[in-house]
Amino acid sequence: MQTTRIRSMFAYRFSLLLLTLAFLGITTTLPAQTKPTQTGFVNAVYKDAAGEHRYVVFVPKNYSPEKKYPVILFLHGAGERGNDGLKQTQVGLGPIVKQQASTFPFLVVFPQAENMKESLLGGWLANTDDSKRALKILDTVMKDYSVDSKQQILTGWSMGGYGAWSLAAADPLRWSAVAPIAGGGKTDWAAKLKEVPIWAFHGANDRAILPAESEKMINAVKQAGGTPRFTEVPDVGHDVWKVAYSKPLFDWMQHPGRAMDHSAPLLVKPDLKLPAEADTNSPFVPALVIDNAVSVRLGNRFLQSLADAVPSMVPADMLEGSINDIYDYTVAQGRGFDVQFTGISYKGELARAAVEAYAADTLNIQLGIKNVDLYISSTYVTGNRHSAVAGPISVSVGHQKPVWLSFDVKPYIKDNQLKLRLIRTRFNIPQDNWYVSGPAGVSTRGIGMTSEKVSSGLVDGIYGSKGRIEAEVKAIVPGLVEELEKQLNFDEASQVVNAIWPLPVYQPRMKLAPREVVTDKKGVSISFGLSVAALEPDKFDGKVKRLNSLGRSVNDIPKVIDLQVGVAPSMLKPLTEMLVEADVARIPVQDVPGHSFAPLADSKTLQQVFPDLKQYGDDVKIWSELVLTKPIQVEDASQPKKTNGDLFRFEVPQAAISMAIKKSAANKDWIPYAEYSLSVSQDVEPQIVDRTYSKRALRLNWEGGSHIGGLARFAPEYKPQDAKINQQKFQALVQSAWDGWTKQGPASVAEIPDIELGFGLYRVNKVNWSTPQLLATFTVPELKITNNTKIDMEYELKSPYSDWGGPYTLKPGESHAFDAATPLIYRRKVNNRLQVYTLAAGSHYEFDPQNGDQSGTLFEAADN
Numbered sequence: 001m002q003t004t005r006i007r008s009m010f011a012y013r014f015s016l017l018l019l020t021l022a023f024l025g026i027t028t029t030l031p032a033q034t035k036p037t038q039t040g041f042v043n044a045v046y047k048d049a050a051g052e053h054r055y056v057v058f059v060p061k062n063y064s065p066e067k068k069y070p071v072i073l074f075l076h077g078a079g080e081r082g083n084d085g086l087k088q089t090q091v092g093l094g095p096i097v098k099q100q101a102s103t104f105p106f107l108v109v110f111p112q113a114e115n116m117k118e119s120l121l122g123g124w125l126a127n128t129d130d131s132k133r134a135l136k137i138l139d140t141v142m143k144d145y146s147v148d149s150k151q152q153i154l155t156g157w158s159m160g161g162y163g164a165w166s167l168a169a170a171d172p173l174r175w176s177a178v179a180p181i182a183g184g185g186k187t188d189w190a191a192k193l194k195e196v197p198i199w200a201f202h203g204a205n206d207r208a209i210l211p212a213e214s215e216k217m218i219n220a221v222k223q224a225g226g227t228p229r230f231t232e233v234p235d236v237g238h239d240v241w242k243v244a245y246s247k248p249l250f251d252w253m254q255h256p257g258r259a260m261d262h263s264a265p266l267l268v269k270p271d272l273k274l275p276a277e278a279d280t281n282s283p284f285v286p287a288l289v290i291d292n293a294v295s296v297r298l299g300n301r302f303l304q305s306l307a308d309a310v311p312s313m314v315p316a317d318m319l320e321g322s323i324n325d326i327y328d329y330t331v332a333q334g335r336g337f338d339v340q341f342t343g344i345s346y347k348g349e350l351a352r353a354a355v356e357a358y359a360a361d362t363l364n365i366q367l368g369i370k371n372v373d374l375y376i377s378s379t380y381v382t383g384n385r386h387s388a389v390a391g392p393i394s395v396s397v398g399h400q401k402p403v404w405l406s407f408d409v410k411p412y413i414k415d416n417q418l419k420l421r422l423i424r425t426r427f428n429i430p431q432d433n434w435y436v437s438g439p440a441g442v443s444t445r446g447i448g449m450t451s452e453k454v455s456s457g458l459v460d461g462i463y464g465s466k467g468r469i470e471a472e473v474k475a476i477v478p479g480l481v482e483e484l485e486k487q488l489n490f491d492e493a494s495q496v497v498n499a500i501w502p503l504p505v506y507q508p509r510m511k512l513a514p515r516e517v518v519t520d521k522k523g524v525s526i527s528f529g530l531s532v533a534a535l536e537p538d539k540f541d542g543k544v545k546r547l548n549s550l551g552r553s554v555n556d557i558p559k560v561i562d563l564q565v566g567v568a569p570s571m572l573k574p575l576t577e578m579l580v581e582a583d584v585a586r587i588p589v590q591d592v593p594g595h596s597f598a599p600l601a602d603s604k605t606l607q608q609v610f611p612d613l614k615q616y617g618d619d620v621k622i623w624s625e626l627v628l629t630k631p632i633q634v635e636d637a638s639q640p641k642k643t644n645g646d647l648f649r650f651e652v653p654q655a656a657i658s659m660a661i662k663k664s665a666a667n668k669d670w671i672p673y674a675e676y677s678l679s680v681s682q683d684v685e686p687q688i689v690d691r692t693y694s695k696r697a698l699r700l701n702w703e704g705g706s707h708i709g710g711l712a713r714f715a716p717e718y719k720p721q722d723a724k725i726n727q728q729k730f731q732a733l734v735q736s737a738w739d740g741w742t743k744q745g746p747a748s749v750a751e752i753p754d755i756e757l758g759f760g761l762y763r764v765n766k767v768n769w770s771t772p773q774l775l776a777t778f779t780v781p782e783l784k785i786t787n788n789t790k791i792d793m794e795y796e797l798k799s800p801y802s803d804w805g806g807p808y809t810l811k812p813g814e815s816h817a818f819d820a821a822t823p824l825i826y827r828r829k830v831n832n833r834l835q836v837y838t839l840a841a842g843s844h845y846e847f848d849p850q851n852g853d854q855s856g857t858l859f860e861a862a863d864n
Contacts, residue, residue, distance in 0.1 A: 038059065039059045039060065039061050039062070039063050040058070040059060040061070040101060041056055041057075041058050041089060041098075042056065042057045042058070042059055043056055043085060044056065044057055045085075046133065046136065046137050046140060048133070048136070050129075053083070053111075053112070053114065053133060053137075054083060054084065054085025054086075054112065055085060055088075055109065055110060055111045055112060055137050056085060056086075056088070056089050056109075056110040057107065057108070057109055057110070057141055057145070058097050058101075058104070058106075058107065058108040058110070059107060059145070060104060060105055060106070060107065061101065061102050061103075061104075063145075063146075064146075065145075065146045066146070067146060068146055068147065068148035069105070069106065069107045069145065069146060069147055069148060069151075070105070070106050070107070070147075070148055070151035070152075070153060070176075070253070070254060071106065071107040071108070071109065071138070071141065071142065071145075071147045071148075071151065071152055071153065072093070072106045072107070072108045072109065072153045072154075072155060072253070073109050073111075073134065073135075073138050073152070073153070073154050073155070074088075074092065074093045074094075074108060074109065074110055074155055074156065074160070075111075075113075075124045075134065075154075075155070075156030075157075075159070075160030075161075075163040075164060075167075076088040076091065076092055076110070076112070076113070076156070076157065076159070076160050077091060077092065077157050077158035077159050077160055078120040078121075078123060078158060078159040079091065080092075080112070080113075081112070081113045081114065081115070081116055081123060082112060082114065082116075083112065083114050084112075085112060087112070088110045088111070088112045089110050091157075091241075092156075092157045092160070092181075092241050092245075093108065093110075093155065093157075093241070093245055094110060096241075096242075096245040096246075105250075105254070106153070106250070106253075107141065107145055107147060109134075109137060109138050109141050111130075111133065111134040111137045111138075113130040113134075113159075114130060115128070115129065115130055118130070120159060121159055121162045121184075121209075122159075122162070123159045123163065124156060124159055124160055124162065124163020124164075124166065124167070125162065125163060125166045126166045126167050126169070126170035127170075131163060131166075131167060135167075138152070150176060151176045151254070152174055152175055152176055153175065153176060153177045153178070153179070153253050154167060154168055154175045154177070154178045154179070155178070155179040155180070155181065155253075156180060156181065156183065157181040157182055157183070157241045158181070158182050158183065158208070158209065158238065160181075160183070161180040161181050161182050161183015161184065161200075161209075161214075162180075162183045162184055162185055163183075164178055164179065164180040164181075164183060165178075165180050165183055165184065165185030165189065165193075165217060166185060166189070168180075168189075168193060168196055168198070169185070169189035169192045169193055172192050172193060172195060172196045175196060176197065176253075176256065177197045177198075177199070177252065177253045177256040178196055178197065178198050178199075179198075179199050179200070179201070179244070179249060179253065180198070180200045180201075180214065180217075181200075181201045181202075181240060181241050181244050181245075182201070182202055182203065182206055182208075182209050182214070182238055182240050182241070183200070183209070183213065183214060183217075184209060184213030184214060184216070184217060185213075185217050187216060187217065187220035189217075189220075190217070190220035190221045190223065190224040190226070191224045193221050193224070193226060193228075194221055194224040194225045194226035195226065196226070197228075197252075197256035198218075198221065198226070198228035198229065199228070199229040199230075199231070199249065199252055199256075200214045200217065200218055200228065200229070200230050200231070201214075201230075201231050201232075201233065201240050201241075201243070201244035201249075202214040202215070202230075202231075202232050202233070202240060203232075203233050203236035203237045203238060203239070203240035203243075204232050204233060204234045204235065204236065205235060205236060205237045206236075206237050206238045206240065207237065207238070208237075208238040209238065211232055214230060214232075215230065215232070215728075218230040227711070229252075229711060230727065230728075231244070231708075231731070232728055232731075234732065234735065246681060247649065247651065247681050248651075248679055248681045251653070263716050264716070265672070265715075265716065266658050266659075266660070266672040266673075266674075266675045266715050266716075267586070267625070267627045267629065267656050267658040267675065268623065268624075268625050268627075268658035268659060268660045268670075268672060268673075268675070269586070269625070270623040270660045270670035271623075271670070272586075282537055283537050284509060284511065284531075284533045285533055285534045285537040285540055286531040286532065286533060286534070286544055287532060287533065287534035287535075287540055287544060287545065287578070288531070288532040288544070288545045288546075288547075288574055288575075288578060289529060289530070289531050289532070289544060289545070289546045289547070290529060290530040290532070290546075290547045290548075290550055290551075290568075290571050290574065291515055291527075291529045291546070291547065291548035291550075291551075292515070292527050292528075292529070292548060292549075292550060292551030292552055292553060292554075292568065293512070293528060293529060293530035293550060293551050293567070293568055293571050294512060294527075294528040294530065294551070294565070294566065294567055294568070295525065295526070295527050295528070295551060295552050295554070295557045295564075295565070295566035295773065296525075296526045296528065296563075296564070296565055296566075297523060297524075297525050297526075297557050297558060297559070297560055297562075297563065297564040297565075297566075298357075298523050298524040298525075298526070298563060299522060299523035299559075299560050299561035299562045299563065299564070300356055300357055300522055300523050300561050301561040301562050301780070302523070302561070302562050302563040302762065302778070303355040303356060303357065303523065303524075304354065304355065304356065305757060305760060305762060305780065305821035305822075306355060306757055307352075307353040307354050307355040308352075308353070308757075308760060308800075308801065308821065308822050309757035309758030309759060309760045309821075309822065310350070310353035310758070311350045311351065311352065311353060311758075312758035312759045314350055318350060319346070319347065319348035319349065319350060319369060319372070320345075320346070320347045320348075321345070321346060322344060322345045322346070323344040323345070323346065323472060324344075325340055325341060325342045325344065326340070326341040326344065326468075326472075327339070327340055327341075328340075328341075328461075328465075330457075330461060332453075332457060335383050335384065335386065336383060336384075337381050337382065337383040337386070338380075338381070338382045338383070339379065339380070339381050339382075339458075339461070340379070340380045340382075341376050341378075341379050341393075342376075342377060342378050342379070342380070343375075343376065343377025343378055344374065344375070344376050344377070345374075345375050345377075346372060346373065346374045346375070347372070347373050347375075348369050348370065348371060348372030348373070348397075348398070349369065349370050349371050349372075350367060350368070350369060351368045351369065351370045351398075351402040352367075352368035352402055352801060353365075353366065353367055353368065354366040354368075357519045357520060357521065357522065357523050357524050358521060359519075359521060360519065360520060360521075361410045361411075361518075361519050362408050362409075362410060362423065362519060363408065363409050363410070363411055363420075363519055363524065364406065364407075364408050365406070365407055365408075365409065365484075366404050366405065366406045367404070367405045367406075367480075368402030368403070368404050369397075369398055369402060369403055369404075369405060370398035370399070370401065370402045370403070371396070371398060371399060372396070372397040372398050372403075373394060373395070373396055374394070374395035374396075374397070374469070375392060375393075375394055375395075376392065376393040376394075376395070377392055378390065378391065378392070379393060379439065379458060381454060381458075383446075385446050386444075386445065386446030386447075386448070386449050387444070387445045387446065387449075388442055388443060388444040388445070388449055388451075388454040389442070389443045390439035390441070390442045390443075390454060390455065390458055391439045391440035391441040391442070392439065392440050393436065393437065393438065393439045393458065393459075393462070394436070394437040395434070395435075395436050395437075395462060395469070396434060396435055396436075396437070397429055397433070397434040397469075398433055398434070399433065399434070399435070400432070400433050401433060403427075403428075403429055403430070403433060403434075404427075405425075405426075405427045405473060405474075405477070406425070406426040406427070407422060407423075407424065407425040407426070407477050407480075407481070408422075408423040408424050408425075409421060409422055409423060409481060410423055410519070411517045411519055411524060412517060413514050413515060413516060413517055416513035416514065416515070416529075417485075417488075417513070417514070418485070418488045418514045418517060418526070419485055420481050420484060420485055420488075422477065422478055422481050425474045425477045427470050427473050427474050428470065429466055429469065429470060434466075436459050436462045436463055438455045438456075438458070438459050439454075439455050439458060442454045442455050508532050508533055508535060508575065508578060508579070509532070509533040510530055510531065510532050510533070511530070511531045511533075512528045512529070512530055512531075513528060513529055513531065514526050514527070514528055514529075515527050515528060515529040515554075516553075516554035517554065518554050518555060518557075520559060522559050522560075522561055523559065523560070523561060525554050525555075525557040525559070526554070527551070527552070527553065527554040527557065530571065532574075532575065532578065535578060535579075535582045535584065536582070545574070547574060550568045550570045550571055550574075550772065551566070551568035551570075551571075551772060551773060552566060552568070552772065552773055558770075558775070560777065562762075562777055562778060562779045562780075563755070563762055563777070563778040563779075564775055564776065564777045564778070565775070565776045565778075566770075566773035566774065566775045566776075567773060567774050567776075568772050568773050568774075569634035569648065569773075569774055570633070570634050570635065570772055572631070572632045572633070572634055573631045573632060573633050573634070574631070575631075576628060576631040576632045577631035579628065580628055580629060580630065580631055585627065585628035585629075586625050586626065586627040586628065587625065587626055588601070588623065588624065588625055588626075589601050589624045589625065589626055589657070589737075590624075592626060592737075592741065593741075594740060594741050596736070596737045596738075596739075596740025596741045597626060597737040597740075597741070599733055599736075599737065600624050600657055600733060600734070600737060601622045601623070601624035601659075602622070603616075603618065603620050603621075603622055604618070605733065606622065606659075608726060608729050609712065609725060609726045609729050609730045609733070610673075610674060610720070610722075610724075610725060610726075611722045611724055611726075612714075612720040612721055612722040612723070612724075613661075614722075615721055615722075616661070616663050616664075619663070619664040619665065620661055620662065620663060620664070621661065621662035621664070621665060621667075622659060622660075622661055622673075623659065623660045623661070623662075623670055624657060624658070624659045625657070625658050625659075626655065626656075626657060627655060627656045627657075627658050628652070628654075628655050629654045629655055629656060630652075630653040630654035630655075631653075632650070632651070632652055633649075633650075633651045633653060634648055634649065634650055634651070635648065635649050635651070636648060636649065636771055646685070646768055646769040646770065647683045647684065647685050647703060647769065648683070648684055648686075648769045648774070649681065649682070649683050649684070650680075650681075650682055650683075650684050651679075651680065651681045651682075652678075652679060652680040652681075653679055654677070654678075654679055655677075655678050655679070655680070656675050656676060656677050656678065657675065657676040657678065657734065658675045658676075659673045659674050659675065660672050660673050661673045671715075671718065672715035672717065672718060673714070673715055673718055674712060674713065674714050674715060674718075674725075675712070675713060675715070676710050676711070676712040676730055676734065677710050677711055678708055678710035678734055679708070679710070680708050680738060682702050682703070682742070683702070683703040684700050684701065684702055684703065685700070685701040685703055685769075686698060686699070686700060686701075686767045686768060686769055686774060687699045687700075687701055687767065688752075688764060688765060688766055688767050689749070691751065692863040692864055693784070693843075693844045693861070693863055693864070694754075694763075694781075694842055694843060694844070694863050695751065695863070696751075696752050696754075696763060696764050696765070697749045697750060697751050697752060698749070698750045698752055698764075698767055698776075699749050700742070700749075702742040702743060708731060708734055708735050708738060710730070710731055710734060711727065712725045712727055712730045713725070752764045752776070754781070754842065755778055757821065759822060759823055759841075760821040760822040760823070760841050761781050761821060761841045761842045762778045762779065762780065762781070762821060763778060763779065763780075763781040763842055764776055764777065764778050765777060765778070765779045780819045780820060780821045781819075781820075781821070781841055781842030782817045782818070782819055782842065783817070783818045783819075783820050783824060783839060783840075783841060783842060783843060783844075783845075784815055784816070784817050784818075784843075784844045784845070785810060785815060785816045785817075785818075785839075785844075785845050785846075785847070785858075786810075786814075786815040786844070786845070786846045786847070786861070787810040787811065787812050787813065787814055787815070787846075787847045787856070788812075788813075788846050788847055788848050788849070788856075789812060789847050789848070789849050789855075789856040790812050790849075791812065791855075791856070792809050792810065792811055792812070793809070793810040793828070793847050793856060794806075794807045794808065794809050794810075794828065795807065795808055795810070795826060795827065795828040796808070796826070796827050796828070797818065797824045797825065797826055797839075798824065798825050799820060799822055799823075799824055799825075800822055800823070800825075804827075810847070820841050821841055822841055823838050823839060823840050823841050824838075824839045824841075825837075825838055825839075826838070826839050826845075826858065828858070830855055831855070835858070837858060840860075843860060843861075844860070844861040844863070845858050845859065845860055845861060846858070846859055846860075846861045
């Protein structure tokens with residue numbers, strides 16, 4: 001009794017102290033109720049009169065008691081019974097959660113059934129000791145952790161699937177969602193389950209528990225007035241949990257729809273003529289701006305390949321032009337003379353170019369010019385009572401080797417355009433690489449003025465004015481920079497975005513413009529923003545939506561030395577959101593490329609889904625549309641990264657196949673008939689494949705089976721004679737259509753053409769997903785030479801800018817490969833005569849015997 005009084009007095013005084021501190025404005029912190037802080041898979045023990053029982057709780061990463069979490073109770077299969085507290089996490093939901101541990105948003109409770117004598121399918125049925133204990137463990141977890149009591153989710157596999165049906169029927173108000181996997185139950189439970197959101201899964205090839213066990217429960221709940229979902233997965237057996245436990249199911253668990261709104265009108269709009277493409281004559285009014293949508297990396301190796309191609313790309317008259325008259329003053333023999341050079345023109349050749357990023361914000365451009373002829377039509381020398389007129393004078397520069405004009409520029413962005421700011425210019429004519437030809441004729445006036453003196457003086461004067469000539473050449477650089485800027489447009493870059501457009505429906509007008517540029521020692525990085533035009537400019541309210549976190553900032557662009565283009569596929573969400581809001585994200589199924597969706601408009605096929613259609617015979621006309629009702633999403637796949645490529649997830653959260661009918665061709669009006677709501681989620685691995693030796697394509701490897709969920713219904717105002725709907729058949733049709741589109745249709749392979757650089761090439765060699773971008777890397781292509789003869793072949797090669805390499809000896813049946821962005825010149829001596837060919841970059845050539853002559857002739861191989 002004394003101890004109790006002391007504790008009470010202490011508690012009273014402590015409370016009084018807290019009240020006093022609060023009154024004085026002094027705050028203090030009491031120890032909060034102890035909460036578990038460990039995340040991941042946490043081993044725990046539940047104690048009752050029967051002893052200790054091990055279980056496991058998964059706690060999300062970055063768990064915070066300040067947030068409420070949904071909780072899942074998982075019931076394992078018969079093979080995981082025992083008391084080790086571990087096996088229940090090794091099959092079913094556990095492995096899936098482990099794969100997604102860094103992002104999985106649920107608390108998950110893994111109890112273990114200990115009764116080994118119970119029947120294989122009855123271990124988790126309501127009122128068994130194991131199921132009662134499982135619910136008490138769930139209650140304990142809800143006390144220890146911050147749980148949203150309105151989001152208690154029940155799921156189980158095999159024996160646990162039976163338990164999910166049973167526990168849901170025993171307490172239907174407790175569960176916000178129930179997902180029985182490969183289970184079954186008693187149809188007597190159906191009346192209690194009609195208000196419970198249920199999504200059941202079963203493998204079509206399950207021989208342990210037949211699919212009919214799930215199907216009879218689903219049908220019973222429907223007959224009781226419920227709207228459960230059922231997915232029978234084709235070509236999958238008892239381990240259907242590997243397919244079922246995926247993002248669509250987890251999304252549904254958080255936001256399950258308790259019932260379909262049968263009063264909602266159908267989405268179908270028969271005979272609606274949607275625009276195939278945007279009206280390019282209407283004004284481009286930006287409604288959406290996405291910063292960092294596309295990145296481009298111009299590495300130094302690519303810049304040099306581009307520079308090598310410049311001489312073949314520039315017009316022949318680029319180094320032709322005229323210069324304004326030059327005025328000078330000189331003193332000879334004590335007399336002053338004014339000198340005027342007039343009619344000055346020049347012509348030269350661009351022999352080589354070089355481009356290199358070599359410092360922060362600095363790009364160096366070099367032009368190797370040769371055979372530059374400066375032609376001075378007339379020269380006038382005027383002094384006091386002395387004058388002379390000289391005929392044409394020629395100045396030749398770079399007659400032995402190219403003279404290099406070098407200038408540094410800083411790339412920058414102004415008004416959404418890439419600009420070049422000139423930093424410095426360097427040009428020096430070597431003394432041994434230029435000469436001056438004296439005037440063709442000289443006319444003089446005045447005592448002492450002779451043609452020899454004037455001619456010699458003019459030539460010496462020009463030689464002495466080398467710095468002046470160099471300055472005049474430097475003076476043309478600002479004009480060259482301006483001309484170069486005009487070529488820096490990226491109108492064709494919008495095709496990069498077009499390449500990832502997944503829908504055969506209206507595509508909004510888009511423009512790419514550079515936003516930021518950074519130059520480093522290895523190359524130039526440019527980030528682009530995407531502007532999207534309002535679909536109806538005359539109705540646009542002027543509120544431009546701006547997004548800036550979808551792609552990669554300019555400083556985070558990988559610093560590769562080749563050419564790399566990065567696209568943020570997540571831009572599809574805001575783009576398709578515009579289409580959904582404007583109700584133009586729809587297409588008749590017959591128009592979907594590849595024709596895999598065509599059966600969804602075929603009357604004989606659809607009679608298997610809707611027996612009601614048989615009453616109209618073969619004359620019935622069906623209009624069937626694929627309608628997108630929520631925007632497409634692209635995100636990281638949750639599976640661990642593969643060693644040979646990364647995965648991203650393509651998701652259609654909500655769409656519909658919406659149908660209308662005409663009873664015959666003679667009828668004018670379409671009758672709204674039925675609709676199938678669906679969602680699709682599938683992982684994709686990008687890969688570059690060799691279509692032929694020289695052609696590359698992007699293949700989207702759609703990993704695993706697609707997960708399609710959906711439910712069909714008749715139109716609210718349509719009264720069918722036969723109200724039966726074969727949901728399973730319709731889902732199979734949609735599944736087949738989607739798989740055909742992804743695996744054989746245009747969504748599977750897309751050609752990626754080479755980038756032509758004058759007479760050279762750059763070829764894509766890798767595409768990979770690197771969050772948040774799809775990156776395409778282009779490199780120097782491989783030129784291949786194969787020997788199909790029975791003797792050694794000896795030959796030499798050179799590039800346009802190198803000496804001969806080799807000789808190379810190619811043995812029978814072998815090949816040589818050379819990396820070259822530009823063509824290579826080939827020569828080989830045959831019968832004391834030289835064969836000389838130009839071999840195109842990125843091609844394949846073969847030595848083949850001809851007419852029995854084993855000396856062989858070089859042919860371009862068929863591009864197979």
